[in-house]
Amino acid sequence: MNDMGLSRRALLAGGAAITAWASSPARALLLQGDGQALPASVERLLGEMTVEEKAGQVTLMAAAWAGGAANALNPITATASFDEQLEQTRRGRLGGVFNGNGAEMARRMQTVAVRESRLRVPLIFAADIIHGFRTVFPMPIAEAGSFDPELARRTARVAAEEASAAGIDWTFAPMVDIARDQRWGRGVEGAGEDILLGRIMADARVRGFQGERGLAADTALMSCAKHFAAYGAAEAGLDYNTVDVSERTLREVYFPPFQAAFAAGSGTTMASFNELSGIPATANEWLLTQVLRREWGFDGLVVSDYTGDMELIDHGFAADARDATRLAFMAGVDMSMQSGFYLEHLPGLVASGDVPMERLDQAVRRVLALKQRLGLFDDPFRRIDPRRERTRVRTPANLRLAREAGARSIVMLKNEGDLLPLPKSGKRIALIGPFAEGQHDLVGTWNVYGSDAEAVDLLTGVRAAVADPSLVTAVAGSDIDAPLPGGIEAAVLAAAAADIVVLAVGESQRMSGEAQSRTQIIVPPAQQALADAVAAVGKPTVVLLKNGRALALTGAINDASAILVTWFLGSESGPATADILFGDVAPSARLPVSFPHADGQQPYHYSHKPTGRPNPPGPLLEYKARWREGPNAALYPFGHGLTYGRIGYSALDLGGGSLAPxxxxxxxxxxxxxxxxxxxxxxxxxxxxxxxxxxxPVRELKAFRRVDLAPGASEQVEFRLTRDDLLFVGQDLGRTVEPGRFRLWIAPSAEAEGVTGEFTLTA
Known part of the structure; x- marks a missing residue:
């Protein structure tokens, strides 16, 4: 295809008792792939290491010297003091740290590693650089709505340039989990519900983080595709919960974005928290070794998620810490994050013969290969530069990109009567809602180094855009989860005094993200009551949704004349939103997730399978696949989004309507x-x-194109399909396609007709 699909290069080819280890197929399987060949000098280090030093290399711990944001993003676990971590480094008992506090911390730790430790092996510094460093970009789910992989590549590139200046070598991103249950909070970190969009964004973000100058460049971050695998399929949308899906679904839905990330060059991946059909991913040899290494040829490093090996005990899969260490390590997890289990138990497991030395050497070799690829043996301080840390961040160019990315991530769901764009003069505007003003809930979840205190809020952005800022007022009306005394009364008075109401409602940034599953994906009742009261005043109303997931919209919020999905947009939230509100930028984003009629529809995604009893177009019928209260369809489907133009589709041309093999x-x-x-x-x-x-599925996205159209203009849009674009996972779990009829749509969303016709794949 010559569209926004991936090229063919972006698709990769699709325990034994320890006494039998030396001759077992498991041994040959597990020991495949040790990354790039190490220089003799680095290989020699491996030969000189003690078992304890090897266990140190495969141990990654949270930095003791870290900021408050980093500490708030994970459960509290026992962490050494900074002086204790320096001593662990000196003794070779630490391979690296993550989410540390900048270049000075990294300089002090690296100095000890390369000048005071016995073998002078440099540390690796990692961090969760999910959607920006100090310049914060829209959450990944928002940016996916741009349907523009080049934008995602550019923002990841800037994030890498800023973070690398603070000594960071490795980011735990991108998250490439497909998320089809909006109750799951971590969907905000990914690209949504669609496989093609997920693959394309995975590819773009890996290339952005790693750059084009090679991983040894001082602006490069090694990426880490996560969470392997199917974390987004957690039952009931409950974070960390069980996953039980078929192998076909794994191969068709959840694996492809990982394959795209690895094809783009991602040299690390993170094992997911969840189990898969009874076996936790962190100890799943079929997943981490059979599929990842034998089938796909992945030769990089697998790291556990935060205490993932420790959690094998609570899963009921491991008897104790020693058993958990053995199971995770032998399944293929090369590096342990935060539990300390590898450091504590691997030496004894090797001594007892329960873990072969060659498996330990393999894992250490992968860690050393990662450090080698990042250029740390040549120059351990290449990314540690306090001057660059000050000058590379929050530059005017970076903030301009944050504003551009923010505006291009906003989805216009409704615009009845062409209420938008708003005029910049002559109108009194009331900003109402808990997100109307104030430096809070701007940068979104999973941000370690940026802050709301450095971001621009809605009121500031709107006042900067209008001719007379005094005509813009702001009233909270309610708190996020609770009423405010006199709040609704004050909001009603403000609405009555205004010509236009802009209602800023939705979720706080703590309501989405890790450990933030919701049983009801609705605007909180206090805000819904506020919206209903303000709507009764009768003024033209624009709703600005603050959200990290698809929401079920009801009442006055859904009935408003105009609705914009503004997500969490980052450093330039206010100006980016104002750019869309007042027409300086035309809305062009589309929904990467389907908004349901009701939260009880979850999990819902547009590409669901047909049933034997579909409800035909028209009224809801008895004994058909529909809800008692409504259709088996979205309120606003995947791909939906309006512009300030009036767009029409016509003149479908499928040539002869036949596709030869x-x-x-x-x-x-x-x-x-x-x-x-x-x-x-x-x-x-x-x-x-x-x-x-x-x-x-009833529909599958196969391509998309962004098309710029002047007023009155038309363009013929062309796509090219080949047999490979029609492949699916067949009965034997191999990729196949069969001759027959296909329906095709060229349309503005996954549930719109656009123009449609049929073609035939011939034998």
Whole structure:
């Protein structure tokens, strides 16, 4: 395809008793892939290490010298003091630390490592650089809505340039989990519900973090595709919960974004917290060794998630800490994060013969290879520069990119009567809601180094955009989760005195992210009551949703004339939102997740399978696949988003309507902007295999293109399909496709008709 699909290069080819280890297939399997060849000098270090020093190399701990944000992002566990970590470094008992406090901390630790430890092995410094460093960009779910992988690459590149100046070598990103249950809070860190969009964004973010100058460049961060695998499929959307999906679903839905990340060069991956069909991922040899290494040829490093090996005990899979260490290590987890289990138990396991020395050497070699690729043996201080740490961050260019990314991540769901864009003069505007003003809930969750205190709020952004700032007032009206005394009364008075109401409601940034599963994905009741009261005043109302997931919208919020999904946009939240509100930037983002009619529909995604009793178009019928209260459809589907133009689709052309096995089907449609304002349309191509040996989804996104259209302009948009674009995982779990009929849509969303027709794949 010549569209926003991945190139063919981006797809990779698709315990024994210890006494029998030396001759077992498991041994040959596990010992495949040790990364790039090490220089003789580095290989010699491995030969000189004691078992305890080897166990140190595969141990990664939270930095003792860390900021408050880092400490708040994970459970409290026992961590040594900074002086104790320096001593562990001196004794070779630490491979690296994560989420530390900048260049000075890294300089002091690295100095001890390379000047005072016995073998002078440098430390590696890691961090959760999820969506920016000091310049904070939109949450990944928001940025995925741009449907623009180049934007994602650019923001990841800036994040890497800033973070690397503070001594960071390795980021625990991108998160590439497909998330189809909006109750799960960690969907905010990924690219949403669709496989193609997930693959494309994984590829872009890896390339952005790692750069084009090689991993030894002082601006490069090694990426870490996470969480391997199927973390987004947790039962009931409950974080850390059980996952039980078929191998076909793993291979068709949850594996492809990881394969795309590895094809793009990601040299590390993180084992997920969840179990898969009864075996926790952290101890799942089939997942970490059979699939990852034998099938895909991955030769990088596998790191546990935070205390993931320790949690094997509470899973009921390991008897104790020693057993958990053995199970995780022998399954293929090379490096342990935070539990300290590897440091404590690997020497004894090797001494007893329960862990072969060659497996330990393999894991250490992978750690050393990672450090070698990052250039740390050549120059351990290449990314540790206090001057660069001050001058590379929050530059005017970086903040401009944050503002651009923010505006291009905002999705316009509704715009009845062309209420938007708002005029910049002559109108009194009331900003109402808990997010109307104040430096809070701006940068979003999972941000270690940026802060709301450095971000620009909505009121500031709006006042800077209008001709007379005094015409803009702000009233909270309610708290996020609770009423405020007199809040609704004050909000109603403000609305009555205004010409236009902008209602800023939704979730706090602590309501999404890790450990923030919700049973009801709604705007909190206190804010819903506020919205209903303000709507009764009768003024034109724009709703600005603050959210980290799809929400079920009801009442006055859903009934508002205009709705913008503004997510958590980062450092330039206020100005980016104002750019869309007042028309300086036209909305062009689309939903990366489906908004349901009700939270009881979860899990919901557009590419669900058909049933034998679908409800036909029209009224809801008895004994059909629908809810008692409504249709089996989205309120606002994946891919939906409006522009300030008026977009129409026409003139579908499928050529002869036939695709030969080695040929190409060219699909064309005309897209027209009949409005008076320029617009960017995201043109989407979907297919459905109408009859196959494995049931196929009702639609699958196969390509998309962003098209700029002047007022009155039309453009013929072209996509090219080949047989490979129609492949699916067949009955034998291999990729296949069968001759037959396919329906094709070129449309503005996953549930819109756009223009549609059929073609045939011939034998």
């Amino acid at each position: 080695g040929g190409t089907l060219v699909a064309r449609a005309t897209v027209t902007n009949s409005g008076t304002r320029a617009a960017t349309e995201v043109v989407q191509l979907y297919i459905r295999d109408l009859a196959a040996s494995i049931t196929r």
